[in-house]
Amino acid sequence: MELVWRPLTTADIPEVAALYNAAEAVDDTGELLSEEDFAESFREADLPGGSVAVFAGESLAAYGLVVLRDNPVGTHRVRLDGLVHPEFRRRGIGTRLLPRLAELARVLHVSRHPGMPLTVCTMAESRSAGHVALVEELGFQADRHFYELEVALGESLAQAPIPSGYEIVPFSAARGEEVRLVCNAAFARHWGSVERSPQEWAASFTDSPRFVPESSFLALSQGAVVGFVLARHYPVVEEMTGVRELWIGDVGTLDEHRGRGVASALLSRTLARAGEKGYQRAGLSVDTANPTGALGLYERAGFGVARTWIDYGLPVAF
Incomplete structure (x- = not known):
């Protein structure tokens, strides 16, 4: 051949x-x-x-x-x-x-x-x-494992309370740069994460046809963004499977606001809004070794493991 x-x-x-x-x-x-x-x-x-x-x-x-x-x-x-x-x-x-x-x-x-x-x-x-x-x-050596999680959207999903001192609001393009900076700070110590430039941020979110702002939410404390859930939709999934899926691309909270239920409140609003918009399923990916307890957060929200992905790495000499 x-x-x-x-x-x-x-x-x-x-x-x-x-x-x-x-x-x-x-x-x-x-x-x-x-x-x-x-x-x-x-x-x-x-x-x-x-x-x-x-x-x-x-x-x-x-x-x-x-x-x-x-x-x-x-x-x-x-x-x-x-x-x-x-x-x-x-x-x-x-x-x-x-x-x-x-x-x-x-x-x-x-x-x-x-x-x-x-x-x-x-x-x-x-x-x-x-x-x-x-x-x-x-x-190549296995460096990290990631779970791909899914949850069916329906009335059985619990609505997490909004913690005292916080406000949950829909994503606004006017806050796009603020959200980018908060996102970079929230993921600064996550394995494999790098800062998103304004250009990369725009390509992934604000200018992307995959971004779903109406199902994305922000957490505010004293008027400033301290957490976020940013969602995407890939029409090809629905075209090929018949399932309308909302993909939860990024979930994050600034260090000093973790452990207070902010992410749970954000996520539950996103899932509720997705159900209202006709999505049948939500999915996301999580690092199994994530030190922030993200896996537990998603399990409490009803997500279960659908697949496991392995990130293999090979150092290159030059």
Whole structure:
């Protein structure tokens, strides 16, 4: 089988989305992406220097994408995303693809953050035995585990009280910059977290068609933002599964306001509003080693574990 390797271009988006969803039909990871989702990620990527398309004749057999961080601190963790089409698996493509992506990541890293340590990382769903075996064979180590949690939305969900001295209000674009700064502060000590720049924040929230401001809420103390729940909606999930899902992208509270029920109050309002808006399910991802007790918060809100993801890392010498 003769393979052609070249960088991705935006013209490849339909084929990449088709490959991704063909793989999802086999792998059942729960991660569904549309052409619009790939268009958004391609806009943020360095396609000439940080991507790979693998063709077997006219067919896209595999693809890979290097995802850099805007403001790395300490160690630059560069994510390597990619998939091999189910029809082309077990032919050694993945074994060649991942090291090639790691080398592209090394070159881009050296040009942008010389002197900073580099770790390339990739996520694998725990039941994807082939993916797990591949990354471990290539020397990647499991650095962290994440639970993907889900809860069905309905009348049985309890409404947590708003603690004294706080106010829960809907997200307002006028507070966008304040929320960005609070978000950066709330996640400052979380594993793998980096500060979001104004540009990255806008791409993820205020300018993103996936952001759902009407189901996102802020906690105020003396008029200032001290906590938040920020939600997204991915139409492709509903299109492919028939389930209208609200994705809870970020939940956070400033250190000095934790342990008072602020996050519980925020989350319960988001879930209630989502139910009113016709969402049938809410989902989110949580670090199993999160030191703030976030997993307990979500379990009390009715969430249960649907899947487990493993963040694998490999330090790169240069």
